Amino acid sequence: MIGKLNHVAIAVPDLEAASATYRDTLGAEVSAPLDQPDHGVTVVFITLPNTKMELLHPLGEKSPIQGFLDKNPAGGIHHVCYEVEDILAARDRLKAQGLRVLGDGNPKIGAHGKPVLFLHPKDLYGTLVELEQV
Amino acid sequence: MIGKLNHVAIAVPDLEAASATYRDTLGAEVSAPLDQPDHGVTVVFITLPNTKMELLHPLGEKSPIQGFLDKNPAGGIHHVCYEVEDILAARDRLKAQGLRVLGDGNPKIGAHGKPVLFLHPKDLYGTLVELEQV
Numbered sequence: 001m002i003g004k005l006n007h008v009a010i011a012v013p014d015l016e017a018a019s020a021t022y023r024d025t026l027g028a029e030v031s032a033p034l035d036q037p038d039h040g041v042t043v044v045f046i047t048l049p050n051t052k053m054e055l056l057h058p059l060g061e062k063s064p065i066q067g068f069l070d071k072n073p074a075g076g077i078h079h080v081c082y083e084v085e086d087i088l089a090a091r092d093r094l095k096a097q098g099l100r101v102l103g104d105g106n107p108k109i110g111a112h113g114k115p116v117l118f119l120h121p122k123d124l125y126g127t128l129v130e131l132e133q134v
Numbered sequence: 135m136i137g138k139l140n141h142v143a144i145a146v147p148d149l150e151a152a153s154a155t156y157r158d159t160l161g162a163e164v165s166a167p168l169d170q171p172d173h174g175v176t177v178v179f180i181t182l183p184n185t186k187m188e189l190l191h192p193l194g195e196k197s198p199i200q201g202f203l204d205k206n207p208a209g210g211i212h213h214v215c216y217e218v219e220d221i222l223a224a225r226d227r228l229k230a231q232g233l234r235v236l237g238d239g240n241p242k243i244g245a246h247g248k249p250v251l252f253l254h255p256k257d258l259y260g261t262l263v264e265l266e267q268v
Contacts, residue, residue, distance in 0.1 A: 001160060001161030001162070002160045002161060002162050002182070003182070003183055004182055004183045004184040004185075005139070005142070005182050005184060005185050005187070008139070008142060008214060010259060010260075010261055012259040012260075013259070014259075018259050021257075021258065021259070024231075025227075025228060025231045025233065026135060026136045026216070026228075027135030027136060027227075028135070028136050048136070048137070048138055048139050048216070049137055049138045050138040050139060050184045050185055051138075051139050051184055051185055053139070053214075055259075072260055074255075074256060074259060074260040075259035075260035075261070076259070076260035076261060077211040077214065077260075077261055080142060080187075080211065082160070082182070093159075093161075094159065094160075097158075097159045099159065121208075122208060123155075124155065125144060125146040125147070125148075125152050125155070125189075125208060125209035125210075126144075126145075126146075126206055126208040126209035126210035126211075127144055127209070127210060127211055
């Protein structure tokens with residue numbers, strides 16, 4: 001069911017410094033920061049040949065990644081995102097097998113303009129998993 | 135400098151259960167467990183269309199992931215691995231820019247039979263990064 005790894009998201013306390021490290025030190029292709037007020041984050045995309053990394057920094061007062069940074073002030077890997085063809089079919093299959101979908105259980109329009117949902121990390125061995133319909 | 139994302143490694147407390155979840159619930163292609171005594175881990179490979187995930191479980195008494203599981207008993211994302219063309223050139227470039235290489239600073243033969251090294255997570259915003267020469 002899960003397809004490509006769409007991205008790995010890394011929460012960072014200093015977006016400018018982390019961008020510079022990935023661009024200048026690791027030599028990766030790094031985008032300009034993009035504010036996503038609907039998602040409470042500012043994002044920098046790191047384009048790799050086969051997938052992408054996303055650096056996330058809180059935006060606004062109710063950022064969904066603020067709690068993670070409070071617990072991990074240096075930053076850390078926040079979630080991975082797998083692509084699925086049909087997010088409602090995926091959700092129903094996963095719920096039927098006992099996995100918990102975060103929020104109200106319905107897909108939202110994600111940061112890439114496509115339907116996404118998040119699965120509870122306690123059901124996936126400590127890994128927060130996003131599914132994105134592509 | 136960094137190329138493809140070679141893999142994302144997830145440490146899990148129960149390899150059999152985690153394998154079953156990824157195979158039966160998430161519908162991914164999951165390998166049999168492979169003991170890697172030289173690396174202190176048993177690994178299950180999850181093949182995705184564009185990269186792979188690796189489930190890691192401690193093997194033996196000095197496993198390098200035991201401390202991580204002690205701190206994260208439910209499991210969690212342990213590291214990401216980027217491919218590089220020339221690991222010595224990469225190491226020298228990174229050290230010249232102040233990044234710390236774990237261990238004695240020299241590449242080791244990694245779990246895939248290729249030279250690898252690990253970079254200190256404090257220099258990379260809380261992310262443990264492996265580089266693998268391909």
